[in-house]
Structure formats: C-alpha cells, structure tokens
Amino acid sequence: xxxxxxxxxxxxxxxxxxxxLSCEQNLNHDAMYWYRQDPxxxxxxxxxxxxxxxxxxxxxxxxxxxxxxxxxSFPLTVTSAQKNPTAFYLCASRSGGPFNYGYTFGSGxxxxxx
Amino acid sequence: xxxxxxxxxxxxxxxxxxxxxxxxxxxxxxxxxLFWYKQPPSGELVFLIRRNSFDEQNEISGRxxxxxxxxxxxxxxxxxxxxxxxxxxxxxxxxEVYTGTASKLTFGTGTRLQVTL
Numbered sequence: 001x002x003x004x005x006x007x008x009x010x011x012x013x014x015x016x017x018x019x020x021l022s023c024e025q026n027l028n029h030d031a032m033y034w035y036r037q038d039p040x041x042x043x044x045x046x047x048x049x050x051x052x053x054x055x056x057x058x059x060x061x062x063x064x065x066x067x068x069x070x071x072x073s074f075p076l077t078v079t080s081a082q083k084n085p086t087a088f089y090l091c092a093s094r095s096g097g098p099f100n101y102g103y104t105f106g107s108g109x110x111x112x113x114x
Numbered sequence: 115x116x117x118x119x120x121x122x123x124x125x126x127x128x129x130x131x132x133x134x135x136x137x138x139x140x141x142x143x144x145x146x147x148l149f150w151y152k153q154p155p156s157g158e159l160v161f162l163i164r165r166n167s168f169d170e171q172n173e174i175s176g177r178x179x180x181x182x183x184x185x186x187x188x189x190x191x192x193x194x195x196x197x198x199x200x201x202x203x204x205x206x207x208x209x210e211v212y213t214g215t216a217s218k219l220t221f222g223t224g225t226r227l228q229v230t231l
Contacts, residue, residue, distance in 0.1 A: 042222055092219070102161075
C-alpha cells in the first residue's frame, strides 16, 4: 500500500547533537512537508519542497535543515542550533497537480532531547 | 498571511451529546481549501474532510457534519451523538491554491475533545 513512512517513531538524543529524521513516500507525490507539533500550538511548518533539489523555509526553519535528492525522500536534520528540539514531527506529501489537495501524513516521530 | 483560529482549547461532553467544534479562518486568497483532521492519541493525522472555497454546501457524513459559511469565514464541525471513540484532538486547516509554488497547509491550534461515558 502507498503511504509515508517516518522513522524512527521515538528518538532520544543528547543536547548538542544533530539528529536526522527520515521521511519516505511511495505515492509518487511531488511536494513534501515537515511540520512540528508542540502541545497547545498546533502544527507549524518547518520546510517544504515542491520538486527534487528544491525546498523552501516554512515558518520555523531556524535550527533545521533538509535535503531533497530523491523524489521519495525528504529527511529533516535537527541541528544543535535548534533551541528547543523536543517535539512531535510530522512529514506530509501532496501530489503536485493544481487541483489535487489531498495531503497524506506520516505517523510521526517523537523527538526527545535530554 | 493565512491564519486559522480554533478558540476552543478543550471540550468535554458525555456520550451521546452533540458537540460543535469551531473554526474561523483568515486569508486574502479568493480560492482556497479548508480541511478537518482528527488526531487520536497515537499521533497520526486522520483526514476527515476537504472543502473548496467555491462550495458552500453543508456536508454530512454519518454522525459528522460541516457548516461552511464564507460570509463569516467559518468552517464548523459538528459531531452528532458523540461516542468515546471520538475522543481526539481535531484540527482545522487552510490551504492556498497552487500558484506555481508548493501550497502549504496552515493549521489551527486544535481542539481536544473528551467524550466520557
């Protein structure tokens, strides 16, 4: 079945370490997104990418980096510059057609920095 | 800039009660999409409905119904005869129409619904 796979489901890291969250989709979707969720703050957009080798900053990109070397993959790196990285991270994808607005979400990665 | 407001942070109801979750949005776009998602404790987002800005018809799907009123920029969600399984966080979201760059979903802060026996 097609879908988005985020791994791992839970991730623990020491403060000051970079960590990379995986997001893979087999839906042949063009656009991919990373959202961060904190309690009481809803989902906020970190980065998004419309096509391979292209990506744009979202609302809270500071302290994060991404790459889009393959259509299927959109990994997110949480760097040591991110002041408060503990959060729930959700990856999403969407077909690139102008009138297709079906977003598909992964099951998320819960990152805890100790 | 787009904005979605869900003023109700948390709602508690007893099973079989009806409950309405409010959603108010702001956008300068004349064409846009509105969504509702359900997030159970497991964390994944479950898609409930998508509505484009040209379609103001209300929609009913089983116990769920949606009231879209463009005049008040609202897209409210009603659950009739609530059940314990409806307990979750519900998000309203707004998406601009594709204009040559990747459209983005803007989420509200969510409403936590607790349904008890």
